[in-house]
Amino acid sequence: MTVMERPVVGTESGSAQGTVEDGVAAFRGIPYAASPVGNRRFAAPEQHPSWPGLRDATRPGPSVPQGPSRLEAVMGRRTPDWNEDGCLNLNVFTPSLPADASAPRALPVLLWFHGGGFTSGSGGWDWYDGRNLAAAGDIIVVTANYRVGPLGCLYLPEHGIENLGVQDQAAALAWVKRNITAFGGDPDNLTVGGQSAGAFSALYLALSPVTGPQIKRVIAQSGPFGVPPQDPGEAADHARHFLKILGLDSSPDPTAALRAIPAEQLLAAYQQLAQDLFRPGNAAPPMNPVLGAYGIPEAWQQTLADGRLDGKQLLTGTTRNEMTAFFALNPHIQAVTADQASSIVAGQVNGGAERFAHAATRRPNATPSDILTEIETEIVFRDDTVAISDHHAAAGHPTYVYQFDYTPTPDPAHLGATHCVELPFFFNTIDAYPDSPMLGEATAATRSLAHTFSRAVAAFVATGQPAADQWHPYEPGNPATVRHFA
Numbered sequence: 001m002t003v004m005e006r007p008v009v010g011t012e013s014g015s016a017q018g019t020v021e022d023g024v025a026a027f028r029g030i031p032y033a034a035s036p037v038g039n040r041r042f043a044a045p046e047q048h049p050s051w052p053g054l055r056d057a058t059r060p061g062p063s064v065p066q067g068p069s070r071l072e073a074v075m076g077r078r079t080p081d082w083n084e085d086g087c088l089n090l091n092v093f094t095p096s097l098p099a100d101a102s103a104p105r106a107l108p109v110l111l112w113f114h115g116g117g118f119t120s121g122s123g124g125w126d127w128y129d130g131r132n133l134a135a136a137g138d139i140i141v142v143t144a145n146y147r148v149g150p151l152g153c154l155y156l157p158e159h160g161i162e163n164l165g166v167q168d169q170a171a172a173l174a175w176v177k178r179n180i181t182a183f184g185g186d187p188d189n190l191t192v193g194g195q196s197a198g199a200f201s202a203l204y205l206a207l208s209p210v211t212g213p214q215i216k217r218v219i220a221q222s223g224p225f226g227v228p229p230q231d232p233g234e235a236a237d238h239a240r241h242f243l244k245i246l247g248l249d250s251s252p253d254p255t256a257a258l259r260a261i262p263a264e265q266l267l268a269a270y271q272q273l274a275q276d277l278f279r280p281g282n283a284a285p286p287m288n289p290v291l292g293a294y295g296i297p298e299a300w301q302q303t304l305a306d307g308r309l310d311g312k313q314l315l316t317g318t319t320r321n322e323m324t325a326f327f328a329l330n331p332h333i334q335a336v337t338a339d340q341a342s343s344i345v346a347g348q349v350n351g352g353a354e355r356f357a358h359a360a361t362r363r364p365n366a367t368p369s370d371i372l373t374e375i376e377t378e379i380v381f382r383d384d385t386v387a388i389s390d391h392h393a394a395a396g397h398p399t400y401v402y403q404f405d406y407t408p409t410p411d412p413a414h415l416g417a418t419h420c421v422e423l424p425f426f427f428n429t430i431d432a433y434p435d436s437p438m439l440g441e442a443t444a445a446t447r448s449l450a451h452t453f454s455r456a457v458a459a460f461v462a463t464g465q466p467a468a469d470q471w472h473p474y475e476p477g478n479p480a481t482v483r484h485f486a
Contacts, residue, residue, distance in 0.1 A: 005019070005020050006018070006019060006020075007019075007020060007025045007027075007097060008054065009027060009182050009183055010182055011030065011179050011182060012047075012175075012178060012179055013031065013047075013048045013049065013050050013051055014050050014051040014052070014053075014054075014055055015053075015054050015055065016030055016054070016055040016056075016057040017054050017055065017056060017057055017058070018057045018058060018092075019058050021131055022131055022132075022135065023095065023135065024093055024094065024095045024131040024134050024135050025093070025094050025095075025097055025183075026058075026091070026092070026093050026129075026130075026131060027057040027091065027092045027093075027094075027183070028057055028058060028059055028060045028061070028091045028124060029057055029059055029060050029061030029086075029089045029091065029124065030055075030057055030061075030089055030090055030091070030092065031048040031061070031086060031088060031089045032045075032048065032088060032089065032090050032144065032171060032172050032175035033045035033046060033047065033048055033088040033168065033171050033172075033175075034046045034047065034048045034049060034088070035084070035085045035086050035087070035088065036084065036087070036088060036147065036151070036164075037084050037085050038259065039259065041084070041151070041258070041259045042151070042154065042156075042159075042161050042164065042255055042258055042259060043160070043164075044160075044164065044167050045088060045164075045167055045168050045171040048088075060081075060089075060091060060122070060124025060125070061086050061087065061089030061124055061145070062081055062082055062083035062085075062086050062087050062089075062124075063080075063081050063082040063083075063087060063121075063122035063124065063125075063145060064082060064084070064087040064088075064122070064145050064146070064147050064148055064151065064152070065082045065083075065084050065087070065149070065151055065263040065266070065267060066082055066116075066119065066120040066121070066148055066149055066267065067119070067120065067149070067267050067270070067271055068080075068120070069116060069119075069120040069121070070117065070119070070120075070326075071325050071326075071419070071420060073329050073437070074325045074329070074413075074415065074418060074419075074420065074436075074437055074438050075127075075420055075423075075433070075436055075438060076433055076434070076435060076436040076437075078125065081122070081124075082122075084151075084263050087145055087147075088145060088146075088147075088168060088171075089123075089124070089144075089145055090123060090142055090143065090144035090145065090172055090175070090176075091123060091124055091130065091142065091143045091144075092140065092141075092142050092180075092183050093129075093130035093131050093133075093134040093140065093141045093142075094107065094134060094140045094183045094184050094185065095107075095134050095135050095138055095139075095140075096138065096184050097183075097184055098181075098182070098183075098184045105186075106181065106184060106185055106186035106187075106189070107138060107139055107140050107184050107185050107186060107189075107462075108137075108139045108140070108185075108186060108189040108190075108191065108461050108462045109139065109140045109141075109142065109176060109180050109185040109186060109187070109189060109190050109191065109461075110130075110133075110139055110140070110141050110142065110191045110192075110193055110219070110461045111142045111144065111172065111173060111176050111190060111191070111192050111193070112128070112130075112141065112142065112143050112144075112192075112193045112194055112198065112219075113143075113144060113146065113169060113192075113193070113194035113197075113198030113201045113202060114128060114143070114194065114195065114197075114198050115194065115195045115196025115197045115198045115199070115222075115420070116148060116196070116197055117196070117197055117283075117285045117288075118148050118149070118152065118153055118165060118197045118285050118287065118288045118289070119148050119149050119270075119285050120148060120149075121148065121197075121198075122145055123143030123144045123145050124143070124145065125432075126429065126432040127423060127424070127427070127429055127432050127433065128143045128423070128427055128429070129427060129429050129432065130142070130143055130427065132427060132428035132429065132454060133426070133427050133428060133454050133457070133458055134458075136428065136451075136454045136455045136458040136459075137455065137457075137458025137459050137461060137462045137467075138458075138462060139458050139461045139462050140180065140183060140184065140185040142172075142176055142180070144168075144169070144172040145168075146165045146166075146168035146169050146172065146201075147164050147165045147168050148165055149266075149267065149270050149287065150242060150266050150267075150269070150270045150287060151164070151263070151266065152164050152165030152168065153165055153230075153285075153287035153288055153289065153290075154239055154242065154258075154287060155230070155232070155235035155236055155238070155239050155287070155290050155293065156239055156254065156255070157232075157293065159254065159255045160255075161255070162290060162293035162294055163289050163290055163293040163294040163295050163296060165289070166201070166204070166289050166293075166294055166295035166296065167294055167295065169201050169205060169295075170205065170208075170210065170211050170295060173190075173192065173205060173211055173214060173215075176190065177190070177214055188216075189216055190214060190215055190216055190217075191215070191216060191217035191218065191219060191460075191461045192205050192206060192215050192217075192218060192219075193218065193219030193220070193221070193315075193461075194219070194220070194221065195221035195222055195420070195422075195423060195426070196221070196222050196223070196224060196419065196420070197224070197288075198221075199219075199220035199221050199222060199223030199224075199316075200223050200224055200225065200227075200289075201289075202218055202219065202220055202223075203218060203220050203223060203225070203300060203309075203388075204229075204289070204295060204296055204300065205295070206218045206308075206309060206312055207300060207303040207304065207308040207309060208295055208297075208308075209297075209308070210295070211295070212308055212309075215312060216312060216313070217312060217313040217314070217315070217460065217461065217464060218309070218312055218313070218314050218315070218316075219315045219316070219457065219460070219461075220314070220315075220316040220385070220388075221316070221317065221422060221423075221426065222317075222318050222319060222322060222381055222419055222420070222422070223316065223381065223384070223385060223388075224283065224380050224381060225300060225381070225384035225385060225387075225388065226379045226380040226381065226383060226384050227283060227284045227288070227380060228291070228299060229288065229289050229290060229291035229296045229299060230284075230287070230288050230289065230290045230291065231290075231291060232290055232291060232292055232293070235287065235290045238273065238277070238286055238287055239287075241273055241276065241277075242269060242270065242273050242286075242287075245269040245272050245273060245276075246258075246261065246265070246266075246269050270286070270287075273286045273287075274286045280332050280333065280336065280340070280344060281333070281341075281344035281345075281348075281372065281376065283323070283326055283376070283380055300388070304388065304391055304392075305391075307395075309392060309397070310395060310397060311397065312397065313397070313398040313399075313400075313460070313464040314388075314389070314392050314397065314398070314399045314400070315399075315400045315401075315402075315457065315460045315466060316385055316388065316389060316399075316400075316401055316402075317385065317401050317402030317403055317404065317422075317482070317483075318377075318381045318382045318385050318403060318404070319403070319404040319405075319417040319418060319419060319420075319421050319422060320377075320403055320404065320405045320416060320417035321373070321374075321377060321415065321416035321417045321418050322376075322377040322380065322381045322382070322418065322419040323373045323374075323376040323377045323380065323381075323419065324373055324413075324414070324415045324416055324418045324419070325415070325418040325419035325420060325438070326419070327369060327372070327373045327376070328373070328413050328414055328415055328418070329413060333369050333372065333373075334367075334369050335369075336368050336369050336372060337368055338356075338360065338368040338371075340368070341356060341368040341369070341371060341372040342356040342357065344372060345372065345375055345376075345379070348379055349379055355375060356371065356372075356375060359371045359374060359375055381419075385401070386401075389401045389474050389476075390476040390477060391476075393473070393474045393475065393476045394476040398464055398465070398473060399473060399474040400460065400465075400466050400471060400473060400474055400483070401474040401481070401482045401483070402471075402482065402483045402484070402485060403482050403483075403484050403485070404417055404421060404422040404425070404484075404485050404486075405417050405484050405485060405486035406421055406422070406425070406446075406449065406485065406486050407440075407486075408421075408437065408438060408439055408440025408441070409440045409441055409443075410440060410441070411437075411440060412437075413437055415437060415438055417486075418438050420438060421438045421439070422453065422485070424436075424439055424450060425449055425450040425453040425454065425485070426453060426454060426457060427454060428450040428451060428453075428454040429450075430442045430446060430447055430450050449485060449486075452468060452485070453468075453485055455467050455468070456468035456471060466483075468483060470483065471483040
């Protein structure tokens, strides 16, 4: 790598030129796989061909095809920036270049995957700019795209179409393993992390017999572990429904037909599928990674019991009020009756009606929607985060657990510490969220918390121990060992 304001690095496909910003070298929009267009659409990722000359890596590459996020009203709007051509790209942020005299050692690496319910998101958005996080702990941060929605989650195994987004994530991990040395990174000191769908992905990558051995540490932020991988039968039904919406249910060669349809039409059909399958209180997307398909051979409960996470250091946590992001602005949920809310919970877990009744007794002045939101936060996010942490810590493996309690000021929608609220603090990118309801006013205290939280997680990537006062290793069944951030 050449050290200058426009540093150059050599990758397996060619040389790329980035920038130096605030002392951190940033290389954006580097393809880790060939464009999934033409015959590569609905196909497994392939290595990107070599490019001639010097590739400009100063700007993020395009997002993968997607519709608007269902959390725009909470996080803030994004201007559509997707393009199927070139969408399988990643971004590398490194504070020490290999040629630096100050960089005598290879740096620990974090490969981080965005959330978005396997329906939206991009590793190239400024929300997830890795410069401040990289500088906070002298680590390398990599953020990556992966196919979502029908292009990443359609399940037609008889045509070789299964868990394509999961395959993209594995390909990104493999690219980092092969190329990160050129950026000053240690390929044998990899942390895989993510938030929401990205946390789900990080855990399953760590549990996989194929990718797991490459991973040393795991960061799982607000993992929706209460939403299981999609059952193959259900996934096949949803795929048939999707093809019917497109008028391809009787096609003799649906793969060829799907490759010929404009991406916009596929996204519109996916939106129609979501509307057709809508059920009050259901947070699962119409398509998500399928159990028994590539990368998800078994549910996490079984692989965890089999010891697949053993030996890895784990940092995980949730926000206090996760489900307000989905429910606080939903008129159907806000108008729900106690009987309807109880029925929703009863349809999800054994003893759900009793659980709702107990919570209603404990909070006599709360509305049914408030009680439902609290219980769904536990079912979808917190219960299984605690279960995973209990199991891992009880087996003697280093485990650190947090709860993010930050509440925005003002908070007219009563979001509290909602889903995604820790993201500006994790990356220390407060200014990338102007007018975001979940963040509120960016005060000096807000910025101080971002500094503290990003420094803590960066230290975990670097050493396996987060740098934050009073953040001790988690003890099974002891909530006092959960570190709270507010």
